[in-house]
Amino acid sequence: MAGTGTAHLRDADDIVLRVEGLVVEFPVGRTGLTVQAVSGISLDVRRGETLGLVGESGCGKSTTGKLLMQLLRPTAGSVRFDGVELTTLSGEALRRARTRMQMIFQDPISSLNPRRTVRDVVLEPLRIWKRGTAAEQSAKVDALLAEVGIDPARAAESRAHQFSGGQCQRISIARSLVLDPTLLICDEPVSALDVSVQAQVINLLEDLKAAHGLTLLFIAHDLAVVKNISDRVAVMYLGKLCEVGDCATLYRAPAHPYTRLLLDSIPIPDPAAPDVPVTADGEPPSPVLPPSGCRFHPRCPAATELCATTEPTMRPVGDDQFVACHHPLVAGLT
Amino acid sequence: MTRPRPLQTAGRPAEGPLIELTDVRTHFATERGLVRAVDGVTLTIQRGRAVGLVGESGSGKTVLSRSIMGLLPRRGVVRSGSIRFEGTELIDAPRSTLRSLWGREMAMVFQDPMTSLNPLMRVGEQIAEPLRIHLGQSRAEARDTTIRLLTEVRIPSPAERLRQYPYELSGGMRQRVMIAIALACGPTALLADEPTTALDVTVQAQILALLSEERRERNMTLVLVTHDLGVVARHTDEVAVMYGGKVVERAPTAALFRRTRMPYTEALMRSIPTVDDPPHTRLAAIPGRPPDLVEPPPGCRFAARCAYARERCHAEEPSLVASSDDPDHHYACWYPVGTVEPVALRPADPAAVG
Ligand SMILES: Nc1ncnc2c1ncn2[C@@H]1O[C@H](COP(=O)(O)OP(=O)(O)OP(=O)(O)O)[C@@H](O)[C@H]1O
Numbered sequence: 001m002a003g004t005g006t007a008h009l010r011d012a013d014d015i016v017l018r019v020e021g022l023v024v025e026f027p028v029g030r031t032g033l034t035v036q037a038v039s040g041i042s043l044d045v046r047r048g049e050t051l052g053l054v055g056e057s058g059c060g061k062s063t064t065g066k067l068l069m070q071l072l073r074p075t076a077g078s079v080r081f082d083g084v085e086l087t088t089l090s091g092e093a094l095r096r097a098r099t100r101m102q103m104i105f106q107d108p109i110s111s112l113n114p115r116r117t118v119r120d121v122v123l124e125p126l127r128i129w130k131r132g133t134a135a136e137q138s139a140k141v142d143a144l145l146a147e148v149g150i151d152p153a154r155a156a157e158s159r160a161h162q163f164s165g166g167q168c169q170r171i172s173i174a175r176s177l178v179l180d181p182t183l184l185i186c187d188e189p190v191s192a193l194d195v196s197v198q199a200q201v202i203n204l205l206e207d208l209k210a211a212h213g214l215t216l217l218f219i220a221h222d223l224a225v226v227k228n229i230s231d232r233v234a235v236m237y238l239g240k241l242c243e244v245g246d247c248a249t250l251y252r253a254p255a256h257p258y259t260r261l262l263l264d265s266i267p268i269p270d271p272a273a274p275d276v277p278v279t280a281d282g283e284p285p286s287p288v289l290p291p292s293g294c295r296f297h298p299r300c301p302a303a304t305e306l307c308a309t310t311e312p313t314m315r316p317v318g319d320d321q322f323v324a325c326h327h328p329l330v331a332g333l334t
Numbered sequence: 335m336t337r338p339r340p341l342q343t344a345g346r347p348a349e350g351p352l353i354e355l356t357d358v359r360t361h362f363a364t365e366r367g368l369v370r371a372v373d374g375v376t377l378t379i380q381r382g383r384a385v386g387l388v389g390e391s392g393s394g395k396t397v398l399s400r401s402i403m404g405l406l407p408r409r410g411v412v413r414s415g416s417i418r419f420e421g422t423e424l425i426d427a428p429r430s431t432l433r434s435l436w437g438r439e440m441a442m443v444f445q446d447p448m449t450s451l452n453p454l455m456r457v458g459e460q461i462a463e464p465l466r467i468h469l470g471q472s473r474a475e476a477r478d479t480t481i482r483l484l485t486e487v488r489i490p491s492p493a494e495r496l497r498q499y500p501y502e503l504s505g506g507m508r509q510r511v512m513i514a515i516a517l518a519c520g521p522t523a524l525l526a527d528e529p530t531t532a533l534d535v536t537v538q539a540q541i542l543a544l545l546s547e548e549r550r551e552r553n554m555t556l557v558l559v560t561h562d563l564g565v566v567a568r569h570t571d572e573v574a575v576m577y578g579g580k581v582v583e584r585a586p587t588a589a590l591f592r593r594t595r596m597p598y599t600e601a602l603m604r605s606i607p608t609v610d611d612p613p614h615t616r617l618a619a620i621p622g623r624p625p626d627l628v629e630p631p632p633g634c635r636f637a638a639r640c641a642y643a644r645e646r647c648h649a650e651e652p653s654l655v656a657s658s659d660d661p662d663h664h665y666a667c668w669y670p671v672g673t674v675e676p677v678a679l680r681p682a683d684p685a686a687v688g
């Protein structure tokens with residue numbers, strides 16, 4: 001299979017999340033066809049690590065996030081979180097596991113209940129799970145609100161729409177942290193924010209990660225943002241992973257032609273930097289009828305016969321760098 | 335080839351001012367009061383140049399572009415100042431004057447392609463319509479031109495795409511169609527409002543390359559509205575930085591990046607992560623949020639968020655002046671970058687969280 005394989009999975013005892021062979025299929029209208037939005041993804045995240053998941057729109061990043069949370073049930077594959085298999089859990093057991101695994105989304109305003117005060121919204125999970133006395137709950141919420149930069153007094157008398165987008169993202173972050181989760185899945189958490197506010201929220205996530213000992217999965221399309229926040233990065237194309245590796249290494253020496261294309265496409269904010277010619281035309285094809293072999297082959301400048309017929313599997317190309325490509329951009333390897 | 339040549343090749347000058355804005359103000363009457371969306375912009379756009387308009391959300395980029403086009407709501411708008419296009423005053427021009435300019439003289443690519451394409455009309459008809467109205471092409475001619483245009487914006491199998499509706503196209507394809515429509519009549523000036531913001535980075539690169547090509551081939555003037563400093567750096571000759579409805583710095587692109595004068599521009603540049611920095615590089619976030627345009631603060635509108643602000647900045651408004659060592663570099667600041675040491679922001683400032 002293309003971009004599948006598990007060579008990049010690690011054998012460490014501090015793995016918080018381990019995903020293997022994740023697949024989800026959706027029916028396409030009434031055509032009887034199905035589309036595999038996520039097509040055999042394997043990932044792992046170590047405690048305290050930030051894994052960045054990048055790719056273009058429609059590649060299945062957000063779907064992957066929902067599958068991990070079991071907000072969507074995978075068609076196949078396994079999701080082990082803190083040693084517990086989530087795909088077979090349901091009801092109370094699943095809800096309990098989810099308290100240690102939280103998710104924040106791109107559109108912060110619509111993910112907060114508009115009818116409750118913001119302070120109530122943040123407090124609600126504590127009430128549902130009956131964590132502590134009322135006084136303890138209040139103290140915890142106020143401390144968290146202050147930590148994310150929201151005035152608790154104002155939060156007690158205002159609703160979500162009275163706050164800016166950046167403030168609402170801070171509020172949803174506070175809510176995601178009240179139950180002391182281990183893992184925070186962030187799906188495009190800053191892409192709706194203005195650049196100046198985006199920097200504030202990225203810095204906040206870094207601070208909270210350190211203060212609360214969090215493990216992060218950071219899903220985004222912006223390569224610069226992902227590089228800034230991640231320790232390790234996975235690049236996704238059309239439902240598959242094409243490259244996984246140490247963040248600095250992968251950006252310095254991308255091994256997959258698609259990673260290379262992404263990096264070359266970023267406009268560098270320096271008028272004096274040399275021009276990089278655009279190497280590929282077109283857009284990702286529809287996942288309904290994905291290309292044979294390597295899914296990237298129709299757009300790939302390095303593609304050969306082999307790429308059209310045979311799906312590459314993940315293999316190591318460096319210390320912590322893995323690529324699913326027949327012709328990786330690595331000296332001495334083809 | 336049925337593609338019209340731009341009018342300026344027919345005996346028009348290749349250089350000189352094309353669009354001259356003087357103290358342009360566009361205010362909206364709302365329940366909260368008058369929103370000063372564009373509040374005194376003076377700017378000259380030279381023929382054949384690419385000018386970037388950058389700034390954060392709400393700084394007035396879209397309203398300024400729409401003011402130039404004359405595409406503003408009919409009610410509740412208070413306008414003043416002067417907007418000249420090739421010498422013709424547009425601020426109080428009758429609709430018929432604007433109509434005669436749209437398409438052939440100036441065209442606009444809108445920020446949201448889904449709301450600006452007609453969902454009920456096949457894309458082929460949407461491109462052909464201006465060709466028939468403005469250029470008087472026959473049905474057959476317009477069809478040929480349309481196919482040519484779709485080919486130019488790299489839409490595969492254009493003859494089949496003609497028959498599709500906007501919802502059948504991907505975001506990238508829709509944006510290409512928008513650009514094809516805007517380029518249809520070979521406009522002298524193109525105002526492109528965030529033409530690539532909704533697109534993936536690989537598609538963005540293709541679209542921007544296309545606009546640059548179009549510009550070189552036809553000496554087209556381009557106003558590129560964006561909040562992406564990378565896009566500005568790579569694709570413009572000059573930049574105007576907007577903040578709170580005003581232009582706060584204006585310079586040739588290279589000069590703006592090499593020698594930034596306005597603290598806001600510097601702060602914007604520092605706040606963006608880049609792929610050149612190592613992972614976990616601390617970002618220099620700008621505290622707070624942009625000013626309220628109903629009751630803008632006295633003095634410099636950026637003062638509350640500025641690391642260099644002194645008392646004077648909170649009291650007196652600086653005007654846009656030319657730099658003493660570079661007459662093309664303008665900035666509105668009492669203490670430009672490099673002249674004073676940064677100070678701690680006022681701690682009690684409610685604007686400190688965005
Ligand atoms: N029709 C209108 N009525 C009232 N206020 C308006 C109207 N159109 C725009 N505004 C206000 O004018 C200000 C400037 O808006 P504008 O859309 O020009 O910003 P922008 O720089 O284009 O932002 P963005 O980057 O988000 O596109 C904003 O405060 C906006 O809310």
Ligand SMILES: [Mg+2]
Pocket residue numbers: 395396397445527
């Ligand atoms: Mg806009």
